[in-house]
Each structure stands twice: as C-alpha cells, then as structure tokens.
Amino acid sequence: MAVNPRWGRRAVLRTGAAALGGAGTGWSAAVALDGSRSVGAVGAAGAPGTTDAGAPAAAIASEPELGNQTVPFHGPRQSGVATPPQAHLSLLGLDLHQADRGVLERLMRLLSDDAARLSRGLPALADTEPELAARPARLTMTFGFGPRLMTDLVPDAGGAFDALPDFGTDRLDPAWGQTDVAVQICADDPLTVAHARRMVLKDCVGLARLRWVQHGFRRARGAEPDGTTMRNVLGQVDGTVNPDQADPDFDQLVWRASEPLAGGTVMVVRRIRARMEAWDKVDRAGREAVVGRRLDNGAPLTGTREHDEPDFEATDRLGFPVIDPASHVARARSDDPAERFLRRGYNYAVPDPARPSGEDSGLVFIAYAADVGRQFVPVQRRLAELDRLNTWVTTIGSAVYAVPPGAAEGEFVGQRLLGAAPPAAEARS
Amino acid sequence: MRVAAGLAGGVLVTLGVLLALVSIPSPAAAHATLLASTPEDGDVLDALPDRVSLEFTEDLAQPAYVIVRAPDGAAVTEGEPEVRGALVTQMLAGADLTGTYAIAYRVVAEDGHPLTGEVRFSVGTPTGGPSGSVSAGSAPRDEVATTTTAEPDPETSTRRIDVAVPAGLFAVALVLLAWSRRKET
Numbered sequence: 372m373a374v375n376p377r378w379g380r381r382a383v384l385r386t387g388a389a390a391l392g393g394a395g396t397g398w399s400a401a402v403a404l405d406g407s408r409s410v411g412a413v414g415a416a417g418a419p420g421t422t423d424a425g426a427p428a429a430a431i432a433s434e435p436e437l438g439n440q441t442v443p444f445h446g447p448r449q450s451g452v453a454t455p456p457q458a459h460l461s462l463l464g465l466d467l468h469q470a471d472r473g474v475l476e477r478l479m480r481l482l483s484d485d486a487a488r489l490s491r492g493l494p495a496l497a498d499t500e501p502e503l504a505a506r507p508a509r510l511t512m513t514f515g516f517g518p519r520l521m522t523d524l525v526p527d528a529g530g531a532f533d534a535l536p537d538f539g540t541d542r543l544d545p546a547w548g549q550t551d552v553a554v555q556i557c558a559d560d561p562l563t564v565a566h567a568r569r570m571v572l573k574d575c576v577g578l579a580r581l582r583w584v585q586h587g588f589r590r591a592r593g594a595e596p597d598g599t600t601m602r603n604v605l606g607q608v609d610g611t612v613n614p615d616q617a618d619p620d621f622d623q624l625v626w627r628a629s630e631p632l633a634g635g636t637v638m639v640v641r642r643i644r645a646r647m648e649a650w651d652k653v654d655r656a657g658r659e660a661v662v663g664r665r666l667d668n669g670a671p672l673t674g675t676r677e678h679d680e681p682d683f684e685a686t687d688r689l690g691f692p693v694i695d696p697a698s699h700v701a702r703a704r705s706d707d708p709a710e711r712f713l714r715r716g717y718n719y720a721v722p723d724p725a726r727p728s729g730e731d732s733g734l735v736f737i738a739y740a741a742d743v744g745r746q747f748v749p750v751q752r753r754l755a756e757l758d759r760l761n762t763w764v765t766t767i768g769s770a771v772y773a774v775p776p777g778a779a780e781g782e783f784v785g786q787r788l789l790g791a792a793p794p795a796a797e798a799r800s
Numbered sequence: 801m802r803v804a805a806g807l808a809g810g811v812l813v814t815l816g817v818l819l820a821l822v823s824i825p826s827p828a829a830a831h832a833t834l835l836a837s838t839p840e841d842g843d844v845l846d847a848l849p850d851r852v853s854l855e856f857t858e859d860l861a862q863p864a865y866v867i868v869r870a871p872d873g874a875a876v877t878e879g880e881p882e883v884r885g886a887l888v889t890q891m892l893a894g895a896d897l898t899g900t901y902a903i904a905y906r907v908v909a910e911d912g913h914p915l916t917g918e919v920r921f922s923v924g925t926p927t928g929g930p931s932g933s934v935s936a937g938s939a940p941r942d943e944v945a946t947t948t949t950a951e952p953d954p955e956t957s958t959r960r961i962d963v964a965v966p967a968g969l970f971a972v973a974l975v976l977l978a979w980s981r982r983k984e985t
C-alpha cells in the first residue's frame with residue numbers, strides 16, 4: 372500500500388501511536404466516569420404485567436395498567452395476606468382510647484368502609500383529596516387485633532392469641548411494641564399508600580391513637596418480573612422457601628379452621644435491625660456461608676438454581692457439611708412440616724445520624740400463621756438459640772395480632788368475631 | 801537499536817506492572833488465619849494427646865467444627881469443640897494407633913469470614929495419613945471456603961477488561977513510538 376509521500380512512515384507511526392494512546396486514555400477516563408457500567412444498558416427486559424382479579428383485563432395503551440389494578444376487599448378472607456406482596460407497606464400500630472367493644476366497632480366500621488372504597492379506586496367518605504384515590508395500585512388494607520383486645524372482647528379465644536414469649540436475642544424497644552390494632556396498608560404506589568394512611572388516621576380521631584408506623588419497601592412493581600423473590604437490604608434473595616397459594620397445605624398453614632377465628636389468621640410483626648456497618652465487613656464467601664445460600668441467585672450452597680432443594684447432608688473435602696448447620700436456613704428449617712408459616716416481610720430504612728452508616732435499616736418481618744404457638748414460636752426459638760445471622764441482626768420490635776376473617780359486602784372486619792349485629796343504618800356501599 | 805531495545809523493555813515493565821495490578825483479587829482485606837496449634841503441623845508424638853487445640857489470629861464465632869481422624873480414618877473426637885476467644889479446643893478419645901493423624905477444622909471468625917484447613921501430626925512413626933483424609937501429600941494449611949468466588953465475578957471481569965484494554969492500547973502505542981524512533985536513529 373502506497374504511503375502518501377507527504378506522510379512519511381515515521382509520521383504515520385507516530386500518529387498511530389498517538390491515536391492508540393489517546394484511545395487508551397479515553398477508555399480509562401470513561402471507566403472512571405461511568406462508575407456503573409449497567410446504567411442505560413439494562414431496562415429493556417419488560418416485566419410481564421399480570422392482572423389481578425378485578426382489574427380491567429384489556430387496558431387501553433395509554434391507561435396506566437399497574438395503577439388501575441385492584442384486589443377485592445370483600446370476601447371470606449382478608450386481602451393482603453395471600454395477595455402477592457405489593458411494593459410498598461405502611462403498617463400502623465394503633466391503641467384504642469378505651470379497650471371497649473363499642474369503640475372498636477365504631478373504628479372498624481369506618482376503616483372497613485374506607486378500605487372497601489379505596490381498594491376499588493373510589494374516594495373514601497368525605498375524602499378531601501379524592502383524586503389520590505383514583506389509582507388503587509392493588510391497595511389492600513388488612514386489620515388485626517392485639518392480645519389485650521382479644522382477651523377482653525373474645526373470651527373464648529382460649530389463649531390462642533397470646534403475646535409471643537421472650538426470646539434471648541431480642542432487644543425490644545417499647546416504641547415498636549404491641550398495640551391494640553394493626554392496619555397493614557400495602558399498594559404498588561407510595562402515594563396511594565400515603566393517602567390510605569391519612570384516611571385511616573382521620574378515622575382514628577377520638578377513637579384511637581397512633582403509636583407507630585412501620586414503612587416498608589420492596590422493588591417497584593414493574594422493575595422486575597412479577598413473582599421474582601424479593602431482595603432484602605442485606606442483598607439476599609429472601610422468601611424462596613415460603614408456602615405458596617398453589618401448595619395443597621397453604622390454607623391449613625395460614626388460615627384458621629376453627630372458631631372463633633375461622634377464616635382468619637394471626638400476624639406476627641418483628642422489626643429486625645441489621646447492623647449494616649458490621650455486615651459491610653463480611654466478604655461474599657462469609658455472607659453466603661451465614662445464610663447457606665448464594666448471593667447471586669439465592670440457590671442453596673449445594674445447588675445451582677434458586678429453587679433447588681438444599682442438601683444438608685452434603686459434605687466438603689474435609690468432611691464438613693457444605694451448608695453450615697448453624698446457618699440461617701439450616702436453623703430455620705424444621706423437620707416438622709407443621710412448623711412453617713407465610714413470610715410477607717418488607718425492607719425498612721430510616722435516617723439515623725447517630726449510626727456510622729447514617730441510617731437504621733433492616734426488615735419489617737411479617738409472618739402469617741394459623742397457629743403461631745405451634746408454627747412460628749418453635750422456629751423463632753431455634754433461631755434465638757443459634758443462627759449465624761444473629762451476629763448482624765437484632766429484633767427491636769415485636770407484636771402479634773389476630774386477623775379476623777374477611778368482611779362480606781356491607782359488613783365490617785371483625786363483625787362476627789365481636790358478635791355485633793349487622794348495622795342496619797350502615798348498609799352503604 | 802539500543803533505544804528500541806530500551807523502549808521495548810519499558811513496554812514490558814509497564815505491561816508487567818499493569819498485569820500484576822489486574823490480577824490482585826479485589827477484597828484483599830486481612831482475614832483470620834491459623835496462628836498455632838497443639839500439636840503443631842508435622843509434630844511426632846509418643847502417644848495420642850487427650851485434646852488438640854487451634855489458635856487463630858482473630859476471635860471466633862460459635863460454633864466451630866473440628867474432626868480429628870486416626871490413621872485408619874476413624875474419627876477420634878469426643879464431644880463438641882470448645883471455642884474461647886481465638887482458641888478452639890477439641891477433646892479426643894479412641895484407640896491409640898500409631899501413624900499420622902489429621903485435624904480438620906472449619907471455623908468462622910467474628911467478622912464472618914469462614915476458614916477451613918487441616919493440620920497433621922503423628923504418633924510413633926508417620927504414615928501417609930488417615931485413609932479418610934483428603935490430602936495425602938502436603939495439606940493446605942489455610943483454605944478459604946469459597947463458593948461463588950470460584951467463578952469469575954462478572955463485575956471483577958469487567959474491571960479487568962477496563963484495565964487490560966487501555967493497557968494493551970498503550971503498549972501498542974509504545975511499540976509504534978519505538979519503531980518510529982528506530983527509523984530516526
């Protein structure tokens with residue numbers, strides 16, 4: 372190939388050198404600037420939006436599909452338990468001004484009416500911001516009654532709804548303690564949750580006082596395919612082994628079969644703080660060994676895919692179990708198939724300038740079981756005895772609530788439990 | 801020619817340094833290791849001691865696991881190992897066979913770092929090692945229990961490319977420069 376005489380060989384070589392050197396510099400600079408390579412590269416993988424019962428089946432292209440989806444409030448069972456978890460949580464702990472049947476009835480009548488309307492995308496009664504109700508985004512509002520109310524108002528409950536026993540590893544702060552009533556508000560949109568919360572708090576005036584709110588979050592709906600197991604703030608895939616509505620024993624594990632709470636369940640709330648400062652010092656091998664599962668896809672250390680069955684007998688070259696018997700999954704799993712329950716927790720993170728990490732974060736652990744004493748307590752006791760994860764997590768709040776069965780159209784939640792007559796004057800909806 | 805050779809040398813040194821940088825594993829934090837043991841690795845004793853102990857450079861979390869195997873492969877441990885600070889003690893019981901024994905351990909440092917390894921000692925005359933033992937030759941003293949780290953972490957490999965590509969470009973640039981200088985001299 373002829374070289375232009377005015378471009379001597381040397382010049383060409385030098386130019387080439389300069390160009391390549393420049394390219395190298397450019398690449399390095401780009402790497403330095405683009406801290407995260409994935410920005411802009413992902414996002415094309417669309418989440419197949421599933422439609423919940425009651426949602427308009429074929430939305431017009433410009434209609435916001437996720438925001439319009441609804442979950443029915445009325446039915447034999449309360450929503451928000453078996454409902455696939457929405458992205459946002461506001462869990463309210465309320466104390467009645469008086470542990471009195473009349474007060475509870477009045478409150479539950481108001482709240483049930485709100486829930487029935489808001490879950491359909493309709494404004495609450497006397498809603499001052501009716502436009503905010505227009506996007507239900509799978510809103511559910513689930514109600515539970517604490518042990519004090521159950522003992523006072525439902526004498527035949529037979530101790531089935533007692534407070535949890537003490538666990539050695541708990542460091543409970545009364546600020547996150549047991550209340551009379553819990554309202555679990557969940558939706559795929561945070562403004563929908565905020566609006567529903569405001570309606571609840573307005574109803575409480577004169578009847579109950581708010582003790583705490585526990586906000587929780589998962590990934591935004593649509594950010595990943597529906598049905599993806601959640602990730603917690605520690606980076607773990609959390610919720611792999613969990614009863615599924617399709618399982619034959621789901622109903623038995625979650626819903627109570629016997630009166631006075633047939634069709635209801637029991638909700639356990641544990642606020643579990645994670646010491647992220649210390650967790651930061653654990654390398655990947657350590658993090659995986661603590662749980663017994665891989666970080667990338669949640670597979671057991673003896674498997675390759677998330678839902679592979681862990682092999683607790685498998686040993687390494689030296690004869691030690693591959694899954695540490697003190698790991699979280701080894702300790703949380705019981706040989707007794709009755710010692711299982713539904714986990715439906717959320718992440719939390721709130722500012723805390725007193726901590727080196729600048730925030731207090733962890734899990735709003737929520738579990739549902741038909742019989743907490745039989746199903747949940749033995750597991751929590753075993754974890755309190757020994758679980759490698761305990762080095763980094765501490766339960767700072769604990770409460771338990773009887774969750775009455777669902778309300779029929781025109782009824783309020785807890786009506787049959789409280790033995791109240793159907794409210795003749797209240798047949799609005 | 802001499803200039804070219806010098807430049808080529810420079811290129812090689814530069815490349816070497818870059819490659820060395822690239823191949824350093826990223827979380828190079830100091831982790832716990834085995835500090836000492838009783839018996840020590842390679843010790844030859846007259847009789848089987850009633851316990852073995854392992855001392856690490858950092859305090860340990862509960863529980864720790866220890867398996868001591870006799871030359872015939874049988875476990876000679878009695879009860880669970882006791883963890884006190886950075887020290888693990890394991891009581892022994894069993895036939896006092898002569899030959900080489902292996903102490904296998906798996907511990908977790910307080911910072912969550914798991915550590916696995918083996919120490920060997922003999923009673924009477926050393927033999928190849930317990931039949932149940934893995935390493936018939938030199939046993940790895942400290943071996944980190946790794947899982948996914950065995951596979952290249954996609955982020956690490958990206959980071960490597962980000963160093964390797966510009967390094968390659970610089971190297972070619974230097975070679976071209978050297979070549980152009982050669983023509984001058």
Ligand code: HEM
Pocket residue numbers: 603605607608609610611612613641643644645662664669699700703704705733734736747750751754764
């Ligand atoms: C901050 C605290 C906790 C964290 C970070 C955590 C994390 C995890 C992770 C990553 C898994 C493995 C994946 C899965 O199957 O979900 C798991 C499993 C499990 N956890 Fe937790 N967990 C915590 C607290 C609890 C508590 C308080 C309980 C109950 C008392 C519990 C009960 C279980 C159960 C039953 C399993 C499934 C075990 C099996 O494989 O059979 N966890 N947890």
